[in-house]
Amino acid sequence: MLQTLFDALSLGSLYALGALGIALIFGVMRLVNFAHGDVIAFCVFALLWPSTDAMAIVFAGQLPWYLLVPFVLLCGAGLSVLCEIVVFRRFRNANPATMMIASFALGFVIRYFLLMLYSSRPKSISLLPALSQPIEIFGARLPLLQLITIVATMAILIGLTLFLRQTRFGLEMRAAAENFSMARMLGVRANRVIMGAFALSGALAGAIALIFGSQTGTVDIQMGASIMLMAFIATVIGGLGSLGGAVLAGFLLGAASVVMQVALPVDARPFRDAFVYGAVILVLLFRPQGLIAARGTKERV
């Protein structure tokens, strides 16, 4: 029981962090950033030295954790900001569909860049091996990593909330997310806010990369895309642009996946994802605007 709860929370954490990264950017520029998953993949690969050999040559992965964590977060933030400056800035006034296609294209560019440097074979790495040690809580044996994932996610969520609520920059980001043009008319600098959103989103991608990399122990070009799909669905269910909604829906999706894994009859388990997506369709039928509709996107009366 406790095991299931922790599984749900740790899977939900990944989805929630992913969804948050997408929602942050959607909030300020109405861009659905499909390149987000590839930023995650990039962050994982940044741990390895570029080589097409089957054996992974660990590079940054050897760093002690207090250097490793900031390194990966910075990689994510850096790449994300670079994407904004090089690509998305040119599409600032384009319609959302055009921006979305551009993000698809950019995602592929990043993915094939990684492919070129590292080849498509999944490689195994042992990232922070100490974390896979099981620990015992209330009679349940849990990997320490799972606990750290949950605690780290909570810390990130609380930190982000405080940042958005208590700082000047957070206030400007929230105002810009709701009504970008009005915020600019009040002197809020568009470029600064958008770059801030990309940096935050990229750092979140880095956090996911760290968690996912140490959970699976493999590095794979496709790894970002798999989380990205669920995270994207979470942002839609949560109400596009609503940060709280994205987090909530991320955890719900994680919980739904884990609960169905446990509760479905054994024969039906391989089709778990079909049930999860079925639930997604049901939610959207009843609440097409998402669980928590974002104000900026709501129809004006």
Place this chain on the structure above:
Amino acid sequence: MSLLALSDITIRYSRLTAVREVSFSMTEGEILFITGPNGAGKSSLLRAIAGVTPVAAGKIQLAGQDITGQAPENIARLGLSMVPEGREVFGSLTIEENLLVGTGMQARDRTSRARTASDLEAVYMTFPILKDRRNGQAGLLSGGQQQMLVIGRALMTNPRLIAIDEPSLGLAPNITDQVYERLIALQAQRQLTLLIVEQSSARAMMVGGRMILMRGGQIVLDGDARTLGSGEAIQAAYFGYEDH
């Protein structure tokens, strides 16, 4: 020297010309109403001044600086505060947060922080209802209260010029009266420069100040709102009657 000067401004939306070679200027401390029927180009003009709508031709100067084609945030930093049509409060932010969004332009030292605090107090003095609900969501305010909030929000940036687009939009007449009462009192008290777009010229004649009447993207009348011809002359200009 004039605070705001427009020369030969033309605004186009693809093939439609919304504003055609409009020029006017206003001096510090002035109240200027721009009135005219729907589609006269009033709002386009205001949005162009704020930098949200691009100008096809012509030049806009604010306090001697050329602001044509500048980003809205830079124009705001030069001293223009815009109160757009439909008010556009940040509904998910609290009232106090709404008031503070525009104060990021000031330097972040102790004196300017103290100034922001006293500005906030002054806005609360003028609109006590905002103080009572300072931590409430701005989206929950009534239309009239929202109008007061956005005027307060504009004041918080200590602008040289406040541009207001249709403050009466969607408000009951007696609420509109209240909004104008406060606005005019504030103007007298702080020597504000106000550029107000209104559809009805009756309000301008009631309040006084200067009035520009636009029709079909051009200025048809410009003068003192109270003495600007008889009611009939205004009507003729407004609706475009020919003499007969």
